[in-house]
Amino acid sequence: MNPVKWTRTVAGVAVGAGALWLGTAPAAVADESPGAAHLLLNGAFDNRPGELIDIDVRGLRERGGVTVTSPVFRRPVQLTPHRHGGHRHHARPAIAMDVDPGTYPLTVHAGGRVVAEDRVEVRAPRPAVFRVSAPDDVLRPGERLGLSFDDLCPGARGETFTAASPAFRSKVRLTHDPRGPHWNNPRMFTALVALPLDVKDGTYKVTLTGPDGRRVQERPLVVRAARPGDRDYVGRARGPAFFTATGRPDAARTHGHKVAAGGSVNVLWRDASPDPGEEERLTATSPAFEAPVPLRRDDSKAADGAPPRYVGPARVRTGLESGRYPVTVISHHGRVKRTGHLLVTGATGPHAGPTGPGPGRALPLAGAAGAALAAAGAVAVLLRRRRRAAAGARQ
Known part of the structure; x- marks a missing residue:
């Protein structure tokens, strides 16, 4: 359900040193390493047509446009300066739906020069698929399960889908979350639903319908309450x-x-x-x-x-x-x-802490009184010793 997307970082090619020192400064100057840009690609591997690639270029002092070109894109991609500054430029373009499987170059341009290069891998598209948890899962009453519909295919339409089942209390709406774990797939629709606590054991049908109400796909769902002998019947409380x-x-x-x-x-x-x-x-x-x-x-x-x-x-x-x-x-x-x-x-007085006295807390009244009595006793003993010493001296 969640394809792994790796981030790859490459150092850009050096900008000509002569241009740096002869008064004709290039439109892009590396910030950390003179004459170099740092390119980060999140989604450089194992992409399908239509998936997004996160492009982040760092270290450029922009004095002109920063663009990215690649055969996987329909046109050059203009990068946007990061709103918080820091010499960063960013874009998240989609791979064209008609790109054939293969490995393609990706080039970053700034100030009329090539400042970084990398490669993007593309694999073949696949049919739309609706998933209800994982295959062969047995769900317990009250358990949460995930629903997902991936229809990243040419011509796919619709922004929301609905799942219904006799095991659910109501219909469930699947939507795309651009900030979620499937940000790279704009056609991934997901939802979480909790089974009712009183749902009976059985195999239920989960039906996915499109925005127009048409049936898209169906999946089975097996529900069974924990029984004696099951590892989770009484847990380990x-x-x-x-x-x-x-x-x-x-x-x-x-x-x-x-x-x-x-x-x-x-x-x-x-x-x-x-x-x-x-x-x-x-x-x-x-x-x-x-x-x-x-x-x-x-x-x-x-x-x-x-x-x-x-x-x-x-x-x-x-x-x-x-x-x-x-x-x-x-x-x-x-x-x-x-x-x-x-x-x-019982509470010992207004100075008692919520769980009794502890480090840094005032002594309870009873404790303070006991300390005072102990001090008075020590003084009395000292006076008695002095009187005995004086009587001995007179003798």
């Missing part, structure tokens, strides 16, 4: 665990974490295979919380090989009695229920 409002998830504890009434605590949940769509519905509930806590995925753990984790901040109710309070997370459509316990302590 762990938690809930708890860590301080300013702490790290790695320090989370399932039991024994303390928090003051009226304070805050983070709830952590791990699951290697949550049910599709569950990531938007995971919550932690507790009689100690002011409200149920939505648990959102922590993307910072996305690439370290650990099971996905979900975090949410909870506010503990004020006025709670000290004690041990349950915190519960239910997942996998009720098949998994886990309960951890949070130790709530």
Whole structure:
């Protein structure tokens, strides 16, 4: 669905040194390397007719037009100076639809000179294709699937397409996103759709229709809920665990974490295979919380090989009695229920932080009173020692 497009960078050919120093400066002068331009082609390989090529020329001090010529384009392409300056020129032209497969030269001109050269590869066109996820995929209720229609063919028309299926709640509109991953294909139309949570097991037909309502293509879609024995039936759930409002998830504890009434605590949940769509519905509930806590995925753990984790901040109710309070997370459509316990302590005064005293926080009143008593005791001991020393001297 997403063809890989590589970026190739080449240094341009040198501009004549004599022209640089004899008072007849050329219309283009390299900025970084004297007399050279830097050409970047994103889409230089494996193109089809009709696809776009991103051309970026850097390092030219423009004193005239910068153009690109190639047999793959119908006419010379005028590059536009970058709006933020920086001696950059840019264009994104399309390969002509009637270009035969092969490798073609591409040349950058500035000030009447050739300042950079490269080559562009073109392959044969292919028939239009409608895709629903990947072949042989089995989708779960609630799972998101991608729809794409690629009709980069001569004579193709239409700016939007529609997909319908008994597995969908409503029709789905496919559109082209020029800023998306398929920017190079102006005839790639895509959409994302979430299956309903209550969709039944079965094989469904997905029908694509054009702007005029005509049927374009159809694809099958297999839906099956997780069953006992499936790897994702109950996932690998762990938690809930708890860590301080300013702490790290790695320090989370399932039991024994303390928090003051009226304070805050983070709830952590791990699951290697949550049910599709569950990531938007995971919550932690507790009689100690002011409200149920939505648990959102922590993307910072996305690439370290650990099971996905979900975090949410909870506010503990004020006025709670000290004690041990349950915190519960239910997942996998009720098949998994886990309960951890949070130790709530009574608030110790107006200087208590949201999770109790810590570095840089004022001592609680009780702690300050204890420090004062300890200081008074030390003074009393010192006075007693002095009195004993004076009595010994008189004897």
